[in-house]
Amino acid sequence: MVRFENVGLRYGMGTEVLRDISFAIEPQSFQFLTGPSGAGKTTLLRLILMSLRPTRGFISLFGQDVSQLGKDEISAIRRRVGVVFQDFRLLDHLTTYENVALPLFVQGQEDRTYRPQVVELLRWVGLGDHIHAYPPVLSGGEKQRAAIARALIVQPELLLADEPTGNVDPTLARRLLRLFMELNKSGTSVIIATHDLALMDQFDSAKRFVLGEGRLHIYD
Template sequence: MVIFENVGMRYGMGPEVLRDINMHLASGSFHFLTGPTGAGKSSLLKLLALSHRPSRGLLTLFGQEVSRLERSDLPSFRRKIGVVFQDFRLLDHLSALENVALPLRIAEADEELIEKNVTELLNWVGLGHQMQARPPTLSGGEKQRVAIARAVINRPQLLIADEPTGSMDPEMGLRLMHLFQELNKLGTTVVIATHDIGLIQKFQYPVMYLRSNTLHFATAQEYLSQYKRSGV
């Protein structure tokens, strides 16, 4: 599903923000990604979201080496990836319903199907009464739920979420984690970037953590005991 081989990344002529990343995420796996601020978490997510190309090394997504992809192939690849941005990146002039419907409209799905699926999903994330509301009128948690709904509406094969439960109350956070689990059960590979130790403790999924721009792996238990010892 996702293979990184000696991947490095730098912005322009700057220093490498990611070094020698090697990882293999199997199809249908669920991972947490964590690490201190500035360790390269966002850069790794950008590589996974096909927002940037690696500066070196090989990145293989869905069986295709990314550097060999034609530009015209990128949209169909990106439609297999759902991204939840930390800052939501909703379009303020569109309603919640229109924001969530956007990936389907871009993929030229049938309007009737769009209406049905989007309404169903917004109801599920508890925004059935806010469908016509625009993002500036929504709270942080509500915006985040709209962003999550937009990321999962296409039933992506890979879901990347950057601090998806950061702006919501614990109950809604758990509800959305259950949504991610449901998608994962259907075969979606999930990577969740988080600083929330409670979330790692509760769900016990394997952890990838970044330290000094390099990536390390641990089970949830290993990571938690390391965290308790040294506060990684």
């Protein structure tokens, strides 16, 4: 599903911030991406999402060499990927419901076909009482949950989540992780970037990718 071979990334003429990164993400797999602050976790996710281009090396996504893809092909592949950003990226002029349903609306689906699914997911993540609220009145944790629901609503083939539990309490964090696990069991490959070692220890069956000093180490 995802393959990196000897990937390196530098900004300008500086030293490489990531170097000799090689790994493969198999279909229906689950992995944590961890490492100290500034290690490059978000940068690695951006490389997978193709919002950054590597300085060197080879990257393939869904079996396609990303260096050979045009703009339309990149857009088509991104529609197969769910993303939870650290800055949420909710649209302030849309309600919580409308933000979560937006990917389905963009696909051309009618509201009546997905409304029950969106409402149920919002209830599951604890936002059942905020369906008609707008992002500016939501707390950071509530925005985080809305962003997670938006990423999950399309049942993506690949989910990239950047610190998805950073703004919620430990109980809800475990609940959200179980939701990611259930999504994985239904066929989605999951990559979760986090520094929460205690949380990862509760899901020790997942593979761990550890970034440090620009290099990646993999532990089963």
